[in-house]
Amino acid sequence: MAELGYIALLLALLASVYSVFAFIFGKRGSSPALLSSARNGMLVVCGLVSVSVLALAYSLITHDFQVEYVASYTSSDMSFPFLISALWAGNDGSLLFWAWLLAVFGAVVTLQKRDAGRELLPYASTVILLTEIFFLILLLFVANPFVRLNFTPSEGQGLNPLLQNPGMLFHPPSLLSGYVAFTIPFAFAVSALLTRRLGDEWIVAVRRWTLAAWLFLGLGNLIGAWWAYVELGWGGYWAWDPVENASLMPWLVGTAFLHSIMMQRRRGILKVWNMVLIILTFSLSIFGTFLTRSGILSSVHAFADTTMGPFFLVFIGIILFGSLGLLYYRSDWLKSEAEMESVVSRESTFLINNLLLVGAAFAIFLGTVFPVISEAVRGVKITVGAPWFNQVNGPIFLAIILLAGLCSLIGWRRASVSNLMRNFLWPMVAALILALVIFIFGARQPYALLAFFLCAFVLFTILYEWFRGTKARHNIRSENYLKAFFGLIGANRPRYGGYIVHIGIVLIAIGVIGSSFYNVEKEVTLKPGESVSIASYTLTFESRDTFQTQSKTVDSATLTVASGGRLLGKITPSKFLQNNYDQAVTEVAIRSSLIEDLYIILIGWDEGDTATSFKVIVNPLVAWMWVGGVILLMGGLISMWPQQQRLPAQNNEEAKESARKVGDRKSQQKGRSNQRGAVSSGRSSSGARR
């Protein structure tokens, strides 16, 4: 079965090479037959790589320990979901998973019904296939997951205990899907450059792919943060680890890209910048995977020593040189149409948004590579740790959040300053009142207060805009408020999806601010029966037990939690030692509510002594990060949801109806007959009334 997997990959490589030639010659020679054959080739590649993945999955599920990969990452007692997750647990398997995702996405691109981008498809598919070829070459010659040992071990080594968490089932696939999905917009961008179809065609063709990639990457990062929080046991969720940074940077640049393509569609500006951004996003995605596999870094994320660093560096070099060079040659075709009307407009906020996002990505990049630079320049090793990143990025992220609020207040094209002031007023007042309330309740740190104020401001501006939109729709269509609310979202899915995503981001920010500024920690050693109090909780240590399961030795402690004299429940932090791994793993105990998390880590004890050490942390508002993530997902999905094209006004009964109603209402209000149609949709129908 493993051999089948390897052969399938080999065939896939041949099919990919064939397809690349067929696409290029088919496009240049305008041969539909060759192009059709090339498209079929893409589907064949998808089929073959799927066979290969299934072969590996089969070996994992049937515990074929003679396959080295299976023996290294699984054991007989693993449950089915974790056996599947072993597909991406090791370097070779995760590369195969990447190749599979890319093949599947390529097939979807080929099969998608499209109005925009048909002419771009051949070269875009070529780029996708060339990337696929790179990964297939790695898999076949450097990182073969199907290698067999010359004996059959009786038992596998099992999965690293740190990875045995639901996070393992979602975090890597989501992140990998995000990285891989960014190949598609990049491929269309290169295709647009090659075919000189440099209008909005390529952007329209890739909008949903970009959104999907952005969602996968963002959620992947958030799930990773959640996983670190519940598993690694240091009370935090983001350490500014180089690998974490490597997955945050493409997401930030991807966010900038999502916003700036809207600028190109509306105002015909930023054409070159959009190209640069997508090239950067894709390069950063590959760079991220390079960091984890090159052996340069030691981190919880790094795969064990691999030799493929140079391959990735060469690949990134080809991507950067090739695409930037192509961009330079085509720069004459990318002149901006420059239809900006005013400096004070929503367009300007988008420009600043791009500046801040790319600036943050640059800061993170600088912080990640600065130790290397410093050693090269001064010969002195330094550390750039979390506090540096927090201090530098904090203001930038706050400014981005402020901008998210401002943008929904400022109109497109041009906004009058007086109009802006008026729109500002209510949300600003409401946010100030809220800030005052939390100040009275004891929040005193100025930075935190400012941050909460900004978050509240943004939330209120979005809700205010939303309310006004719903009210307007209610007035125009006489729908009740509930119907107007959903109707408004349904008719403007990208816009309101965007608002919902912004709300999600603000909620995540609230969680981050609360837990960063107001967390409380205590380290205590307790004998059974003793208590410790922290924030509003009293914890009493009851007992400590040890027991064995099939694969691990578990030590757990039981504590009771009380608050304000009322018993809330029991909580059991534990530590376990898994057979084959001599590093003990801490299982943190968390008691979560929307207000705060009570977080207890079992630290240790002296042999034979009942006294046990604990670290107790209270993290306020952390739950809002996960709630924000769910809302982010909802907003992204709404934004992607296909919307029916609007029919022209002449044939639209609804438009005539609403135009008539507006006409009636206006004549009632003003006491004179309405001569002109007031609503834009009722152009032709109201003309007849004159």
Add this chain to the structure above:
Amino acid sequence: MAWRVLGVVFILVALLSTPASAATVSSIGEQLVCQCGCNQTVAACPDNPCSFADPARATIAQKLAQGESETQIIQYFVARYGEQVLVTPSKSGFNLVAWILPFLALIAGAFVIYLSLKKWVWQGKVQEVEAETQSEKEDEEYQLRLEQELKNFSEKGFR
């Protein structure tokens, strides 16, 4: 307008972001990287026991008791373990590059946006004016023709 607001936000935040407080074992421990390889600070090292963090914390406590200042204690560790024991780069010499470069880059970018906006808005206005003068010229032409034809009509009638 947006720039001024943002500028104020930045300044406020820069001023407010460094509160002063008394030095403790954990506040100093948070500034030192644990050398046991855990990638955490001395204050947060999860290993128990830890070959570096435990003696380090004891040393800090001892020195605090002896009345040494935070700066002196940190200097002691830097002298023994090198600059890499600091969790963030010092704000001096080459390391200043790390602290300042991001903000310089942002300011440079803001300047580029300012220049581009001026050009785009100006370009947009030029296009508008051009379109207007085009239509004005056409209007004049038609105006002349109309007057001519009216004159012809009144002098010569239908032709």
